[in-house]
Amino acid sequence: MSANKRYGMSIDIDKCNGCGACMMACAVENNIPPAPEAANDRRGVTWIRVYKVDNHLAYPERRTAFVPVLCQQCGHDTPCVHVCPQQAVDVDPETGIVGQMPERCLGCRYCMVACPYHARYFNWWDPKWPAGMEKTLNPDVAPRMRGVVEKCNFCHGRWHAAQQKAAAAGQREIDAADYVPACVEACPTGALRFGDLSDSSTEVAQDAQRPESFRLLEKIGTEPKIHYRSRRDWVREIASAPRPEGKDGLRG
Amino acid sequence: MTTTRRNLLKFVGGGAAGALLTPAPWRLITDTALWSENWPGIPRPARGEIRARFTHCTLCPAGCAVRARCVNGQPVSLAGVKPHPISHGALCPWGIAGHHLPYHPARVRQGPVKEALAAVSRAITQRGAGERVAVLDLRPGRTVSWTYRRAMAAIDDGLYLAPRQPAYAIDLTAAKTVVSFGAPLFDGWGTPGNVFAARANFRLVQIEPVETRTAALADVWLPIRPGTETAMAAALAGEITIAEAARETGVEEQAISAVKEAIGNSPAVVLAADPGSPLMSLNAKLRALGRTVVARRESPVPDAWKKAAPSTEMAAVPDKAIRVLLIDESLPGGYVPWQDIQPKLAPNAVVVVFSSSSEGYARHAQYVLPAPVYPEMAEDIGPAIDTVAAVFRIAAPLIAPVVPVVNPGELVARIAGLPQTDPLRDRADAIHKAGRGSLLSYADGKSTSMKEVTADDFWKTLNQGGCWMDDTGKKAAPAGLGKFGRSGTCPTAHDLPLAVVVAEARRGGLESPLMSKLERESNLRMTANRVALSPADARSNGIENGGRCVLETACGRLSVVAMIDAGVPAGVVEVAGGPRMADLCGANQRARVVRA
Amino acid sequence: MIGGKIAFASGMLLALAGGWLAFPRILYQTRQQPVNFSHKVHAEKAGAKCEDCHSFRDDGTYAGIPTLDKCSGCHTAAMGTTAEEKNFIDQYVTPNREPQWLSYAQQPENVYFSHIAHVKLGHVKCEQCHGNEGGTGALRPYQQDPISGYSRDIWGRPVAPVGLRNEGGMKMDDCVNCHRRQGLEYSCLGCHK
The missing domain is CATH 3.40.50.740 (Rossmann fold)
Structure with a gap:
């Protein structure tokens, strides 16, 4: 058996233009339905969500940055795993991916409270697609029901497909090019990169070593596997604060 | 034996005890749990042979190459075509969900x-x-x-x-400095893949009144007073002094002269939000014609x-x-x-x-x-x-x-x-x-x-x-850019106090229902019924954040939701584009926002 | 007092009889397959190996039950004299209508199962999970639990959900038992989607 992987991502905030292609690709890939009538930015489901953050100054000193936030795939004391009463969350030792099992989930939402990154989403409604649109669902991902929590799992359907392809060639080891999450594939600016952090030859592992690289809420010690980077000081400062003050800067 | 209440209860008790010794109750409990996992009414994705098919996106003139992942011929997801020399495998959020459009609930389904x-x-x-x-x-x-x-x-x-169609093409790869008068370079201008592929090799000076997605990623953003773009262009062309331009546009003198110097020293191109704008003729002054602004043969x-x-x-x-x-x-x-x-x-x-x-x-x-x-x-x-x-x-x-x-x-x-x-x-x-x-x-x-x-x-x-x-022949200068001249001045005082700035270009037409992810579910993009105001303008009109109000122009009124944003300059109302907004604002880009 | 004991015992007996004899019969809905297909005849005449018809695609995905075009390859006109074949051609081949086969071994939607990983990497024989389907002369009726939606083949022959040590079914327990024996344990998402 091959050595264990530690899949992670690097995100160049200075390249992200906030277009939202990653969010669309994610929803298409993972069979996330369009928002019901009553959904808003707190009750929607966006496994990856691009936040618009700013330096808290008024025009014309105001500067904006876009920060894509997905499940940070915490590598140490993964908070959601600890609190789940159902063992519906686990960390795959083989890939390092934090998995969420909707079938086991009770819907208690402890994990959402525990998650420091607001990266978990609750299904307030049964998924509904406009008539005919269910034909466009991805067969590699099962749609979820109401009352359960879900989150990013680095497009696990694609991991399965890559494994299947390797098996067809008689191999256990997948080809790295076959496993790229939908958001990374979709990013038109190349701000997102994906790969094995335990292999120092990968781009992500090298990105993680850069001086301008940082992780969200690094001080709480969850060892997330999403490595952000920005050359702007104020962007790096925001990442270490628990939350921007108030909601004034965040539209809506 | 007589039937008594006591015996009846014993019979039921015996039945219950007996039932516990059979598989029935245990199986029913398990079955109910399994039923809840396979919740009824949830669509089951169709399975079948997965194949890639290729096409091109028609949602904008970029026409990006598309690789569709199809199950039994039905597209289930779209992605770009990586080796494509123009679109470079990129798609915009609209293009990524284009395969949903045929099923849009608001689609026109019949007609006379x-x-x-x-x-x-x-x-x-x-x-x-x-x-x-x-x-x-x-x-x-x-x-x-x-x-x-x-x-x-x-x-x-x-x-x-x-x-009006531009009678020229822009060669971004040949430019070292790009001066953009509000052209949404990183948000829908040209071919996204082509722009981002060329991005590392040019410096972008974005001249526009509000900080759009493009301005946020520009090397320099010059926040200009709305409607004074011509003055800025005139200064860059050397027709008015930098001091005059600074006074009119509200941009610092130093910043203007830095831009002027940059475009004098390196291959540059000037872009305007409207490709037919007279601002484009500034390119002639920069000797960009035939270098970064070129003629294109028709196929x-x-x-x-x-x-x-x-x-x-x-x-x-x-x-x-x-x-x-x-x-x-x-x-x-x-x-x-x-x-x-x-x-x-x-x-x-x-x-x-x-x-x-x-x-x-x-x-x-x-x-x-x-x-x-x-x-x-x-x-x-x-x-x-x-x-x-x-x-x-x-x-x-x-x-x-x-x-x-x-x-x-x-x-x-x-x-x-x-x-x-x-x-x-x-x-x-x-x-x-x-x-x-x-x-x-x-x-x-x-x-x-x-x-x-x-x-x-x-x-x-x-x-x-x-x-x-087509073969890329020798570069030629395009015909029909016109001559640069100062036309139109800064809009003067008017009974409509706010300048309308389209911060979110919209093409109109159907959008995937999944666009709710970028709008209602995250507020990443402005929906068509929202406007953004500076705290000062909101206060003077008694408007609250998230409050209903009315956008009024010379052409009509539209009910909108106001957002207060300290990043919006006073005297400006930010809107998202689209047919309704175009009908409302037209060429007359002045408006007023009042409480509903 | 005796009367009370009799009442208790008869209640208990009735429940035991109902639970052990009647319940298993009413639990499953039984449906017939659309066509009376003989694996045996086809194994003799059309293909010796399972994969000849139940094939893998190039990307490693499993094609499952063959579609009509595979059947039409031979059965455009009757090859034999049986009424079943004539019926099959009239009902499905000529109008080009896919038979709605009932898959005995269809896992629920949330399960990811890779045939090729088991067959090619794990060297598992088809019969190990599917039994000797290939040698049967006629298709069994399809039995489905209407509450859980599971086919009886997935659940296994016994009705009771507890104390199962057999491997007759294809439930998660059965998968896990076999995987544990081989020391191949994965996380939830290894087999779920």
């Missing part, structure tokens, strides 16, 4: 086709002298545009109307098509002259505000619109006929503004139309009595006959010279995923 045809032919035969029959083509440069032009040449007093057309009506702009049409107006809104494109069209219509004019959306001209036309949407329609896409060599690519349909649709090109050809052929095939044959350029096939990434391809293979590859690209 017979009645519309009868009304049109009646009006054509009965019209008075000088009354015109016109086609308004919102996406000129396509092969169907040639069909419209030929049709209008075949009809007496036929008129082919189209928004060959059959000789038989040369008898075609010229392209006319709406403003050039006399008032009340149009008796029949056919509007092709099947693809989102440049929207001509209705207040520019209405005066040109005769009092008894017949207006027919081909559209899938009821948001655009469908609000104004008598007859709305359902048009096919991407990816149902075989269509070619004209070249984007940043495509230097001519291209020919076909959006091969991935699915059959899910509602009965009218093909606008075929219908107009029939009205004009043009011979019934497939214009796309005719065009492909003409390109093949010309023998220039090369054919790129997406399945294997191979590029073949046109001299080595047969006409049938060419057609087959175009339909199965391929693109014809």
Whole structure:
């Protein structure tokens, strides 16, 4: 058996233009339905969500940055795993991916409270697609029901497909090019990169070593596997604060 | 034995105890748990053979190459084509979810086709002298545009109307400095993949009143007073002093002279939000013509098509002259505000619109006929503004139309009595006959010279995923940029205190229902019914964050939700574009926001 | 007092009889397959190996039950004289209508199962999970639990959900038992989607 992987991502905030292609690709890939009538930015489901953050100054000193936030795939004391009463969350030792099992989930939402990154989403409604649109669902991902929590799992359907392809060639080891999450594939600016952090030859592992690289809420010690980077000081400062003050800067 | 209450209870007790010793209750508990995992009413994705198919996105003139992942032929996700030399495998959020459009709940599903045809032919035969029959083509440069032009040449007093098209192409790869007057370079301008591929090699100076997505990633953002772009351009051209420009635009002198120096020292290009803007003529001053702003040959057309009506702009049409107006809104494109069209219509004019959306001209036309949407329609896409060599690519349909649709090109050809052929095939044959350029096939990434391809293979590859690209000849200066002159001044005091700034360009037309992810579910993008105001303007009008209010312009009113944002300058109201906003604001970009 | 004991015992007996004899019969809905297909005849005449018809695609996905075009390859006109074949051609081949086969071994939607990983990497024989389907002369009726939606083949022959040590079914327990024996344990998402 091959050595264990530690899949992670690097995100160049200075390249992200906030277009939202990653969010669309994610929803298409993972069979996330369009928002019901009553959904808003707190009750929607966006496994990856691009936040618009700013330096808290008024025009014309105001500067904006876009920060894509997905499940940070915490590598140490993964908070959601600890609190789940159902063992519906686990960390795959083989890939390092934090998995969420909707079938086991009770819907208690402890994990959402525990998650420091607001990266978990609750299904307030049964998924509904406009008539005919269910034909466009991805067969590699099962749609979820109401009352359960879900989150990013680095497009696990694609991991399965890559494994299947390797098996067809008689191999256990997948080809790295076959496993790229939908958001990374979709990013038109190349701000997102994906790969094995335990292999120092990968781009992500090298990105993680850069001086301008940082992780969200690094001080709480969850060892997330999403490595952000920005050359702007104020962007790096925001990442270490628990939350921007108030909601004034965040539209809506 | 007598039946007593006591015995009955014992019987039930025995039954319960016995039942616990059978599989039934335990099985029912497990079954209920399993039932809850396979919750009823949740759609099951269809399984089947997964195959990649190729097409091109028609949602904007970029025409990005698309690789569709299909299950039993049905597209379930779209991605770019990595080795494509222009689109570089990138798609925008609209393009990524384009395969949802046929199922959009708000899609126009039926229309009075017979009645519309009868009304049109009646009006054509009965019209008075000088009354015109016109086609308004919102996406000129396509092969169907040639069909419209030929049709209008075949009809007496036929008129082919189209928004002004740039007569030039921008070569971003040749630029070291890009000065953009509000052109949304990173949010819908040109071909996204091409812009981002060239990004590392140019410095971007974004000149615009608010911090848009492009301004946020620009190397320099010059926050300019709305409406003073001409003054800034005049300063860069050396026609007014930098001090004067600084006074008028509100931008610091130092910043202006830095830009002026940069464009003097390196290959530069000036871009404007409207490619037909006189600001573009600043390029002549920068010696950019023939270097970064170049002429582009049109891809060959059959000789038989040369008898075609010229392209006319709406403003050039006399008032009340149009008796029949056919509007092709099947693809989102440049929207001509209705207040520019209405005066040109005769009092008894017949207006027919081909559209899938009821948001655009469908609000104004008598007859709305359902048009096919991407990816149902075989269509070619004209070249984007940043495509230097001519291209020919076909959006091969991935699915059959899910509602009965009218093909606008075929219908107009029939009205004009043009011979019934497939214009796309005719065009492909003409390109093949010309023998220039090369054919790129997406399945294997191979590029073949046109001299080595047969006409049938060419057609087959175009339909199965391929693109014809013209030879890049010697760069030439484009004709028709015009001369730069100062026209229009800063809008002066007015009873409408706010300048309207479109912070979110919208093309109109249907959008995937999943766009809710970027709008309501995250507030990443502004929805059409929202506006953003500075805290000062909101306070003076008594408007609260998230409060309902009314946006008023000289042309009308619209109910909107206001957001207060300290990043918006005082005196400005930020809006998202789109047909409704275009009809409301038109060319007169002043407004007022009042409490509802 | 005796009467009370009799009442208790009869209640218990009735429940035991109902739970052990009647319940298993009413639990499953039984449906017939659309066509009376003989694996045996086809194994003799058309293909010796399971994969000849139940094939893998190039990307490693499993094609499952063959579609009509595979059948039409031979059965455009009757090859034999049986009424079943004539019926099959009239009902499905000629009008080009896919038979709605009922898949005995269809896992629920949330399960990811890779045939090729088991067959090619794990060297598991088809019969190990599917039994000797290939040698049968006629298709069994399809039995489905209407509450859980599971086919009886997935659940296994016994009705009771507890204390199962057999491997007759294809439930998660059965998968896990086999995987544990081989020391191949994965996380939830290894087999769920």
